[in-house]
Amino acid sequence: MTPEPYPTARREDTADHLHQTSVPDPYRWLEDPDSPETQGWLLAQAELFKRESKPQRFKERIGELLKSGSVGTPAWRGGRHFFSRRTPEQEHAVYYVVEPDGTERALIDPIAIDPSGLTTLDAVQPDKEGRLLAYQISVGGDEESVLYILDVATGARVEGPIDRCRYSPIAWLPGGEAFYYVRRLPSTEVPENERQFHRRVYLHRVGTSTEDDVMIFGDGLKMTNYYGVSVSRDGRWLQISASEGTAPRNDLWVADLTESSPERPALRVVQEGVDAQTGLVFGRDGRLYVHTDRDAPRARVCVTDPATPGVEGWRDLIPEDPEAVLSDFAILDDLERPVMLVGWTRHAISAITVHDLETGERVGEVPTPGLGTIGGIAERPEGGHEAWFGYTDNTTPPTIQRYDARTGETSLWAASPGAVQVPPVRTSQEIYRSKDGTEVRMLVIAPVDAEGPRPTILYGYGGFGLSMTPGYSASILAWVEAGGVYAIANLRGGGEEGEDWHRAGMLGAKQNVFDDFHAAAEHLIATGVTTPERLAISGGSNGGLLVGAALTQRPELYAAVACSAPLLDMVRYEQFGLGATWNVEYGSAEDPEQFRWLLAYSPYHQVREGVAYPATLFTVFQSDTRVHPLHAWKMCAALQHATSADRPILLRNETEVGHGARSISRTVDLSADTLTFLARHTGL
Numbered sequence: 018m019t020p021e022p023y024p025t026a027r028r029e030d031t032a033d034h035l036h037q038t039s040v041p042d043p044y045r046w047l048e049d050p051d052s053p054e055t056q057g058w059l060l061a062q063a064e065l066f067k068r069e070s071k072p073q074r075f076k077e078r079i080g081e082l083l084k085s086g087s088v089g090t091p092a093w094r095g096g097r098h099f100f101s102r103r104t105p106e107q108e109h110a111v112y113y114v115v116e117p118d119g120t121e122r123a124l125i126d127p128i129a130i131d132p133s134g135l136t137t138l139d140a141v142q143p144d145k146e147g148r149l150l151a152y153q154i155s156v157g158g159d160e161e162s163v164l165y166i167l168d169v170a171t172g173a174r175v176e177g178p179i180d181r182c183r184y185s186p187i188a189w190l191p192g193g194e195a196f197y198y199v200r201r202l203p204s205t206e207v208p209e210n211e212r213q214f215h216r217r218v219y220l221h222r223v224g225t226s227t228e229d230d231v232m233i234f235g236d237g238l239k240m241t242n243y244y245g246v247s248v249s250r251d252g253r254w255l256q257i258s259a260s261e262g263t264a265p266r267n268d269l270w271v272a273d274l275t276e277s278s279p280e281r282p283a284l285r286v287v288q289e290g291v292d293a294q295t296g297l298v299f300g301r302d303g304r305l306y307v308h309t310d311r312d313a314p315r316a317r318v319c320v321t322d323p324a325t326p327g328v329e330g331w332r333d334l335i336p337e338d339p340e341a342v343l344s345d346f347a348i349l350d351d352l353e354r355p356v357m358l359v360g361w362t363r364h365a366i367s368a369i370t371v372h373d374l375e376t377g378e379r380v381g382e383v384p385t386p387g388l389g390t391i392g393g394i395a396e397r398p399e400g401g402h403e404a405w406f407g408y409t410d411n412t413t414p415p416t417i418q419r420y421d422a423r424t425g426e427t428s429l430w431a432a433s434p435g436a437v438q439v440p441p442v443r444t445s446q447e448i449y450r451s452k453d454g455t456e457v458r459m460l461v462i463a464p465v466d467a468e469g470p471r472p473t474i475l476y477g478y479g480g481f482g483l484s485m486t487p488g489y490s491a492s493i494l495a496w497v498e499a500g501g502v503y504a505i506a507n508l509r510g511g512g513e514e515g516e517d518w519h520r521a522g523m524l525g526a527k528q529n530v531f532d533d534f535h536a537a538a539e540h541l542i543a544t545g546v547t548t549p550e551r552l553a554i555s556g557g558s559n560g561g562l563l564v565g566a567a568l569t570q571r572p573e574l575y576a577a578v579a580c581s582a583p584l585l586d587m588v589r590y591e592q593f594g595l596g597a598t599w600n601v602e603y604g605s606a607e608d609p610e611q612f613r614w615l616l617a618y619s620p621y622h623q624v625r626e627g628v629a630y631p632a633t634l635f636t637v638f639q640s641d642t643r644v645h646p647l648h649a650w651k652m653c654a655a656l657q658h659a660t661s662a663d664r665p666i667l668l669r670n671e672t673e674v675g676h677g678a679r680s681i682s683r684t685v686d687l688s689a690d691t692l693t694f695l696a697r698h699t700g701l
Contacts, residue, residue, distance in 0.1 A: 024061030026654040036609040044651040062668040076689035082491035085414035086435040093397045094147030105435035108134045108680040134680035142187035151187040158640040158675025191252035195222045214240040231280045241598045249299035250398045262598030287326045313337035315515035334377040347394040349422045351402045365486045365513045367391035384427040390486040410487045440498035449540035452532040463502045472501045472699035473547035479508030479530035480559035482519035492688040506537040553695040557581035565620030577698035578633040585648040587619035593645040624655040632664035632698040643676040
């Protein structure tokens with residue numbers, strides 16, 4: 018395909034001079050989304066994409082596979098339980114309550130709130146008795162959550178809207194009369210370019226004005242801090258954590274609310290200034306359970322006395338495993354021999370083991386439906402002998418499983434409500450070596466009868482300690498059913514092998530992530546799965562940075578690229594969206610050494626004229642308040658100017674959606690456009 022002439026994009030002589038280095042930025046003008054020139058360029062790009070993207074394939078099949086619906090893990094409060102479910106025809110999941118007699122009622126339906134489908138439900142938190150529900154919604158993908166309180170019995174709103182609550186936890190005190198939450202300072206109190214930051218922990222009493230809320234914590238600390246807050250089931254213990262941006266470490270404090278008032282909790286340090294992540298669970302048996310990667314990169318569970326929560330009193334209950342990462346745990350105590358269920362991921366595959374609660378001795382394993390991904394393990398707050406957990410794999414839509422510790426049996430508690438015909442696939446986990454000899458794993462999903470080189474999509478992320486684990490995906494299944502192969506690489510920078518694995522792909526070691534990805538591609542080619550002419554790569558957000566770096570570092574290795582909501586200008590990324598919270602992962606251009614790391618791989622700055630770049634599709638979202646679409650706009654203009662190939666560089670710029678949740682119909686359209694593009698340029 019020979020693309021039409023690209024829309025004109027003016028090149029400027031703009032450059033920054035940083036640390037004795039000139040950094041050209043010829044498309045700086047595209048950083049202004051409201052300028053007539055940017056608007057005209059975006060309209061021209063939209064017309065080009067519309068002409069180049071027809072006919073669209075895959076849409077009908079992706080829609081069919083998404084008719085599986087979804088179901089969420091229950092939260093038990095008093096005699097009620099709460100859960101989410103999306104039926105085959107629904108655009109968004111609905112949040113339900115089930116009464117003690119089994120009566121089920123819808124509490125929050127985003128479509129009932131907003132028939133346009135632009136409103137999303139961001140978070141929910143029932144109070145400890147199940148009488149009130151805190152929920153947060155946002156509109157148009159901006160993730161600017163607004164908080165409301167709902168009466169569960171009547172469905173009526175009790176309070177709200179309370180704004181500036183993005184990413185806010187809700188920690189209810191017993192009785193539902195008050196809760197702790199996190200809220201940003203008013204925009205009038207901070208500089209305009211810092212309005213996304215400056216969070217504080219407050220105590221709010223239901224029925225009073227937010228003007229009367231008491232600031233509990235956060236004043237005078239770093240503007241990019243995120244805060245966690247929780248209150249133990251009995252209401253005695255308050256826990257507050259603080260993390261600098263997305264740093265893999267936190268400071269931690271506790272307060273005994275029987276010895277100090279909720280408005281003035283006497284916080285004591287559990288961990289401060291330590292390079293580790295730690296969280297606490299106050300057990301019904303009076304012991305304090307500590308989940309930490311301190312001195313244990315794959316994590317461990319310790320026990321101590323809540324009165325002496327510091328590290329000097331910790332005793333290992335579940336020690337670090339040499340291979341598996343300890344992800345979560347639950348306590349079942351309505352038994353002659355109380356137990357702890359411990360969730361693990363071993364090379365990205367989940368399992369749950371059973372341990373004696375007193376000694377930590379392993380006494381069994383929870384049966385699971387297969388080799389897949391297990392969601393969080395839920396227990397009844399008041400204790401019991403049952404636990405619930407989510408399960409999915411590459412061919413299984415989400416289910417909720419129930420484990421009975423009295424019988425040792427696992428049973429299906431709730432399935433995704435839609436019936437779908439899932440195509441047969443063959444999944445294997447392969448090991449390959451990266452450039453420096455490090456062993457890396459990769460999931461390869463292929464047709465059952467796959468032979469010979471096939472069009473293949475290689476997907477990766479490699480950042481922030483996030484793990485790429487098996488899961489039901491309509492896009493993957495539609496691609497494989499059509500005859501392609503889909504591979505997911507467990508790159509350094511992720512969490513698949515613990516915190517050391519994460520840190521081996523962050524800051525000055527970020528190039529390891531790209532090397533792992535190139536090596537995955539070379540492995541797929543060397544083993545006959547695909548060829549460079551049939552190999553596409555795909556990634557979003559931090560994964561968009563990954564594929565942006567891949568296409569500039571090894572353009573000959575890839576035929577096509579799908580780059581979604583990416584970071585691409587790594588010199589200026591801190592100045593936009595939530596970028597200032599990520600310098601703990603990537604580094605800062607203000608620091609001379611870190612600037613050199615960033616410039617060395619920054620995809621926008623590594624585009625070279627006359628290079629035959631792969632066919633590339635940028636998909637971005639106009640309301641994205643995490644990663645500004647300007648990254649893709651500037652990179653698209655740079656590649657369209659520089660490439661010597663006749664393979665197209667296209668931009669799909671979508672309005673009224675953001676970085677995260679979206680309606681199902683929007684998901685189908687985006688997935689179909691992406692797969693159509695990749696199929697066209699890999700020969701599927």
